[in-house]
Amino acid sequence: MKDQILGDREKALEAAYFSQEDAKLLAKLRQKAPLDEIAVAMGRKLRVDDPELLLRIRATGISPEAAPALFLAPLAQVAWASGSVSKQEYKAVLRLALSRGVDRDSPSYLQLINWLDERPADSLFELAAEVIRSAFSVLPADERVDRIKSVVDACREVAEASASPLNWVLGIVDLNAVSSSEDRTLDVICRRLREGAPK
Numbered sequence: 001m002k003d004q005i006l007g008d009r010e011k012a013l014e015a016a017y018f019s020q021e022d023a024k025l026l027a028k029l030r031q032k033a034p035l036d037e038i039a040v041a042m043g044r045k046l047r048v049d050d051p052e053l054l055l056r057i058r059a060t061g062i063s064p065e066a067a068p069a070l071f072l073a074p075l076a077q078v079a080w081a082s083g084s085v086s087k088q089e090y091k092a093v094l095r096l097a098l099s100r101g102v103d104r105d106s107p108s109y110l111q112l113i114n115w116l117d118e119r120p121a122d123s124l125f126e127l128a129a130e131v132i133r134s135a136f137s138v139l140p141a142d143e144r145v146d147r148i149k150s151v152v153d154a155c156r157e158v159a160e161a162s163a164s165p166l167n168w169v170l171g172i173v174d175l176n177a178v179s180s181s182e183d184r185t186l187d188v189i190c191r192r193l194r195e196g197a198p199k
Contacts, residue, residue: 050134056127066107069115071135072097073128074189076115078155081185082162085116092161096154129192136193148193155186 079089159182
């Protein structure tokens with residue numbers, strides 16, 4: 001009985017310690033930010049309540065206003081899969097961003113254009129997948145699966161954008177419309193988004 005009480009107390013102290021450490025990390029993030037609310041704003045925008053993740057996002061230099069672009073980063077990742085972004089892929093990414101409520105004049109839209117003009121490092125794409133996973137982790141399992149499928153479907157749409165325009169006009173379904181590099185990238189995105197998710 002005494003051992004159980006000590007064990008429970010240790011667990012409570014450990015939880016309090018981690019809570020204090022999270023608070024310290026948030027405080028450090030706020031001290032480095034131009035505004036005290038930057039971390040809270042990013043957390044609210046990303047629906048993530050992970051101070052370490054917020055610190056890593058902040059370290060990328062992405063402004064809090066542009067942070068929602070991380071949810072669109074997989075689209076840019078697929079567009080870059082073949083080594084360059086085609087005009088059709090570029091248009092598809094921006095069309096999909098607009099269809100998801102991103103305004104043309106918003107910092108997120110401009111951030112996305114920057115990523116399409118100059119390929120970001122793989123670490124940014126990995127971070128974006130982590131942000132998406134964290135945001136989706138609060139959802140019920142079936143909704144999480146639906147949201148992941150929605151992201152992957154949008155990525156596939158970008159991958160298929162480079163298919164011959166004549167095929168689209170004629171309504172020809174080209175099973176080889178997605179290149180092997182795009183297919184591999186889609187697989188990577190799918191795996192990253194599903195990491196740690198219940199089966």
